[in-house]
Amino acid sequence: MxxxxxxxxxxxxxxxxxxxxxxxxxxxxxxxxxxxxxxxxxxxxxxxxxxxxxxxxxxxxxxxxxxxxxxxxxxxxxxxxxxxxxxxxxxxxxxxxxxxxxxxxxxxxxxxxxxxxxxxxxxxxxxxxTLPLAQAAVDRLKFGVAGCQNFEDGYYGAYNHLAREDLDFVFHYGDYIYEYRGSPTRANYFGGGLQVPVRQHLGQELYDIGDYRLRYAQTKADTDLQRAHAMHSFFHTFDDHEVENNWVSDINENADVPADVFALRRAAALQAWYEHMPIRRANMPRFGTGIFHRTARFGNLAELQLLDTRSYRSDQACDDGFKPLCEGVGEKTAQVLGAEQEEWLARNLKRNSARWNCLAQQIMMMSLDRRRAANEDTRIANMDSWAAYEVPRQRMLARMAGLGNVVVLTGDEHQNFVGDLVHQDKVVGTEIVATSISSGGDGSDLRYGSEQMMKNNPELRFLNDQRGYVVCEVTPDAWLAHFQVVDKVSVRQNSIKRRATAEIAHGTPGARMTGLPA
CATH class of the missing domain: 2.60.40.380 (Purple acid phosphatase-like, N-terminal)
Known part of the structure; x- marks a missing residue:
């Protein structure tokens, strides 16, 4: 050629x-x-x-x-x-x-x-x-939060809307691709019934570098995604599906592959991730490992800690999944960030040199009771979230105490959530969970059992099961998180609306919701 x-x-x-x-x-x-x-x-x-x-x-x-x-x-x-x-x-x-x-x-x-x-x-x-100088006096920041874009589950029309937003940057929390094989039919996520993908992945489940490169090529060929990239600078992190569902450290999803063998797959996956992301050479993976956490500072207004919750995490408790709490949830040696990254984050929070501290990460920090039916009598937790790592979770919450300015940005859940982060009966921060771009399909305003979840979890302020993204507007006195949702992802063209807004006052952790239906 x-x-x-x-x-x-x-x-x-x-x-x-x-x-x-x-x-x-x-x-x-x-x-x-x-x-x-x-x-x-x-x-x-x-x-x-x-x-x-x-x-x-x-x-x-x-x-x-x-x-x-x-x-x-x-x-x-x-x-x-x-x-x-x-x-x-x-x-x-x-x-x-x-x-x-x-x-x-x-x-x-x-x-x-x-x-x-x-x-x-x-x-x-x-x-x-470009960003403002580190110590510059800044009175406004506006940025997007997006991720979880399963190609088969729907079109990326939300990115077409995101491209039209007036933003300083976008934080992408991960799940840029999904590693599953292509199939004209599959079992539904929740009920197990027949589901026909909106569009189909090319190729097999991803294992080698060629597999991952092909999947990124198919994903990045999407013109709505290209529009968003052409209009905004992104801060990228990865979650699990860039490698394999629910992987951590050198452990694959089912813990049935030798660590040294799985390391080969992880190395191929992370190389392909780097090849397709606008990432600095300092964060380039080498033989499947690297330093991916980093800090972004927006003048004196906000400091974002971009975290890696996969590379150094210990195995999920209770054999993973949505399970009743087991003894492993209280394991004292458990890690989410790993000792080095956790100490780095602790130093940054202790410095507290910006008006707002933001943890930009992947998995939910709230420990939610996931029961969705009134007749369930045993508390259920998501073992692939901070809820299954209670000792490091409590250490993290303790470091937020007294700051009055911590906002945690999260993805992974394919739903919108707003909730209080509570330590020793005191609210120490607010968690904003952004829904998916397409993962989970069209969705609806509320998933089955959402009302029961709200009853079971008094720290929750908002729950929604539509697709879209979040826009954060930050001033010295307030942090606003606008939940922008689309009506459908099963068709290429869709409409967008603001479903609700979370308002956080500086110095007063916890959110107040506005824009909710009467």
Missing amino acids: LSRRLFIAAAPLALATPGILRAQSVFRTFPFALGIASGDPSPDGFVIWTRLAPDPFEAHGGMPMSAMPVDWEVASDDRFANIVAKGQTFARPETAHSVHVEVTGLQPQRSYWYRFTAGGERSFTGRAR
Whole structure:
């Protein structure tokens, strides 16, 4: 498809004559079919990303097994009249011909536009925004929270709406892909009855690097997702489905694979995650491990601690699942974050140098009673949440006590929740759980048994079972979390509305709900 001789012959003409870039392309089809993205913004820059894949679903994305030069530009205007940074990098086969450019030297708290050129083809334009300086006096922050986007469960229309929001950035809590095999039918999540996917995964269940790359290619080919990436910079973390459902550390879901064998699958999965995310090189996985937790600071207004609740966690208690509490829930040596990450987080919270402290993470911190029927007499807990790790959970809550400014952002549940975080009968923080983009299908306002859950859990303030995302508006005095929900994900076009808003006053942990039906 692309020979060295052909590239060398075409490149000078393409670079000298931008007007005929497409006419002189060395690619058979558009090489930026998986879009472009920006991420991990800082006061002086951000990461810009793309992956060359002219045939995304073919082996190696249709690329030859050689490195290819990619030019990039960043401008202060969307017409690229004032280019403020540019350079050349290489898309290499070792990383699926992806590129991660860490742009620096930019001005704080302003928008920029970026694009790529390769082989005579130019990408469309993306927008990114830098953060304010760490100590800058800032009176407003607005950002999105999204994740859990099972391709088979529904379309990504919510991302089309998210792209239209005026945001400083988006926090993606994980489950960017799902590892399940493609199938024209399957058993329903809850009832076990027949379910027909809205659209179908390509390929088998994911095990090797080729499997994971194909699934990312199918996911990132979605144009609604591409619109959101082109409009907003993302902070990405991962949860379980980027590797395998409910994995932790070196333990697979059913604990039936040797740790060293599972490590090979995890390494392939995390390499593919890095290849497709706008992530800095410092957070690149190496042999399946790495340092993925990091801090993002928005002036003096808010500090976000981006956590990793998978890599260092001990095995789930009670054999995982939704189960009655067992003795293992109180295990004193249990870990969620691991000792090093937990100590890092403790230092950051103790410093308390921003108006708001935010823990941006994956699994629910509230210990909810999951019973959904009045005749159930035994408390049920989600063993893949903090509720199954009571000793480290209590340590975390104790560190929030007295701060009066902690908000925990969570995903994983495929529902919207708002609730108080309680330590020794005192509210020490507020948890905002954002629903899924598509996982769980269309949903409804309330899932079966939701009213019973509200009765069983006095700390809960809100519960909803629709798809969508959350928009957080933060000022020095208040944190507002708006729950934006779509009517359907079973069709490509949908409508969105604000279902409710959680209001948190600085210095007074706990949320007040507004916008609820009378």
